[in-house]
Amino acid sequence: MRQYIGLIHKEAHSDFGVSFPDFPGAITAGIDLDDARRMAEEALALHIDGLIEDGEALPEPSTLxxxxxxxxxxxxxxxxxxxxxxxxxxxxxxxTLPKDILTEIDAFAAAHGYTRSGFLAQAAKKAINSEAA
Structure with a gap:
C-alpha cells in the first residue's frame, strides 16, 4: 500500500482544503480536520482509480x-x-441526465482534476456518508 502526502490548508472563513503535491489538480475539503482527512482518503482513492482506469501510470510518492x-x-x-x-x-x-447537468458535471470534473466517473463516484459517496452520519 502506497502513502502519498496530503497538505491541509486553512484560509480565514473557509473549510480545510487538502491538496496532493504528487497529483496536481486533485483537491478536496472538509469542515474540520478529521473530515478533511477522511475526504483526502476518498478523493485520492477516486483520483487514483480514475488514473488506473485511464491507463495512466501512478507517480512515485514524494518524500516529506x-x-x-x-x-x-x-x-x-x-x-x-x-x-x-x-x-x-x-x-x-x-x-440518463439532463444535458445542462451533464455539462456542469463535466466542467466541474475537468476544473478539479476528476474524470466524469470519478466525480460522480465521489459525489455519490459523499451523499451516502452524509446520510449515514
Whole structure:
C-alpha cells in the first residue's frame, strides 16, 4: 500500500482544503480536520482509480523533505494518505441526465482534476456518508 502526502490548508472563513503535491489538480475539503482527512482518503482513492482506469501510470510518492522544500507548502499541515493501488472492479452503467447537468458535471470534473466517473463516484459517496452520519 502506497502513502502519498496530503497538505491541509486553512484560509480565514473557509473549510480545510487538502491538496496532493504528487497529483496536481486533485483537491478536496472538509469542515474540520478529521473530515478533511477522511475526504483526502476518498478523493485520492477516486483520483487514483480514475488514473488506473485511464491507463495512466501512478507517480512515485514524494518524500516529506521534497514536499516541504517547496516554500509554498510550508504553511500547510502535511499528512500521509494511504491508498491501495490495485484497481477496484469497475462496472459500466448507462444513465440518463439532463444535458445542462451533464455539462456542469463535466466542467466541474475537468476544473478539479476528476474524470466524469470519478466525480460522480465521489459525489455519490459523499451523499451516502452524509446520510449515514
Amino acid at each position: 523533505e521534497q514536499v516541504m522544500n517547496n516554500e509554498q507548502n510550508r504553511s500547510a499541515v502535511a499528512i500521509l494518505v494511504a491508498v491501495r493501488t490495485e484497481p477496484r472492479q469497475s462496472v459500466r452503467i448507462n444513465i
